[in-house]
Amino acid sequence: MNNKVKKKNTGHIIVYIVLLSGVLITLLPFLWMLLTSLKTQSESIRVPPVIFPAKPVFSNYLDVFRDVPFGRMYINTVISSIVTVAAQLLLCSMAAYAFAKLKFPGREVIFVTLLAVLMVPSSFFILPQYLIVQKLKLLNTIPALFLPNLFSAFGTFLLRQFFMSLPSDLEDAAALDGCNPFTTYWRIMLPLAKPGLVSLGILTLRFAWNDLMWPLIVNTSQEKMTLTAGLAYMQGQYHTNYPEMMAGAMMAILPLLILFAVFQKQFIEGIALTGIKG
């Protein structure tokens, strides 16, 4: 018996050692990012490398705002992310409800056709999308950042699954009370679909905040860039000033990290849900 307990303990110790080394590998790059952002430029390129800055300097964080319109980039990213999330939640849930609960001719055919978008890699659409935005004279504007992302076949699919799992009795009652299908959706079904909406909102936010290729293409003026494109631009311009770039990177990842710290359960469940539904 004693032997068995011992064996179990060594097993646990090995599990911890493996998991903790994984934690180190996960966190060390972030720690290095933070430490580098607090160094002077000459400190950052010293050989052998300096691990801790002799005296932490915070000026790199201010220099980012001086060298590029970082504040604007922040605002652009926030606006574009919020609009994308809000529009997807509204448009997808509305369509998803109709596809799940309303009966109209062609419902299945239209739904399956829309789902075909999911089979195509997103970069496939990007060139014509760019030409459309160009034709609308919207290049280098804020709407260019979010326009194609307002519409999501994936979100519709995800929420339709959700609405289908809700019972129809409530709607029948609402119909008897004189609700039309839209008011039933808006007042009764939408609040019930909250877990699904939270999942979709988190997935969309993660995508919108972090997406690189599309913002890179449509907005080339610094004032209209998102943070991702701004960081890429900084790397092209100031590629020797690593402390400043790391300060920019730190500030760019911080908002989602804070949101994640607050809503970790929702983040993790939201991701896990997509795997189960798939």
Place this chain on the structure above:
Amino acid sequence: MKRKRISRRQRSHILYGYLMIAPLTAGLGIFYFYPFFKVFYDSFHVVGAFNKRSWAGLSNYAAMFRDPVMWSTLWNTVRYVIVIVPATLALSILVAALLNTGIKGRSVFRVIYFIPAITMSTAISMIWRWIFNSDFGILNYVLSKFGIPTVQWLSDPRTAWITISIVAVWMNVGYEMIILLAGMQGISRTYYESASLDGAGKLQQFRLITLPLLTPTIFFVLITTLISTFQIFDVIYMMINSKSLAKEASQSIVLYFYRNAFEYSKKGYASAIAIFLFLIIMIITAFQMKMQNKWVNYDQ
């Protein structure tokens, strides 16, 4: 009277049904369905200045098959897939399995492992580029302490793709682990209890219960990482600059598409590349769907 009321409800279903799907359908139509056909159209044209198109027949496709860069780009992408997908799967299954052993602090580990999944790949690539810097990078310094000579992680065409693969796997594991762990937690405890009564050890339980019952989730993760790795772009774009010696040896299909479309302004040619990528992904999906029945165990 009753019949009329039912038909009124039917009518309102039809009316509201169309109204409620209209915005989404119109948006997808304009920004996804029209572009879908437009790519095919453009691939048969030369798109010149001011987007003037002239008919080019199959010449974009012919040029693609003769283009040695296209072939090396395809090979690079396949190489990324061969390395990144199995490594991601193996590591994320390992971490998920360890977290599923009932150890203390599981939720803390889960949160930490997930951090790379919510961090922008642009920022991640920047820090890794700095770590892998051959002159001032911390990694080469640490390795030198163990007597390992300087490695040109990103500037040597022979190693750049390996470095990129390492970063890509580092970025993938947390996300896939969450999905796999959720799958593992969906497996009923009773299987493990009875196996444990029969004297099966932890490893045996993992091999005989967890893995077979997890195949649907593993399959899902396999397909999604396969498809996303075939489209790898951000990490390479950020870590290898366009003057690097390793530029061609590390370039992926999507990056080559991007450069043709937006840097070399060869939009017709880029469209042909996009169609090529689309076909590859369709073939993978079809192949996977076929294989699925052979080794995925759906009845739990």
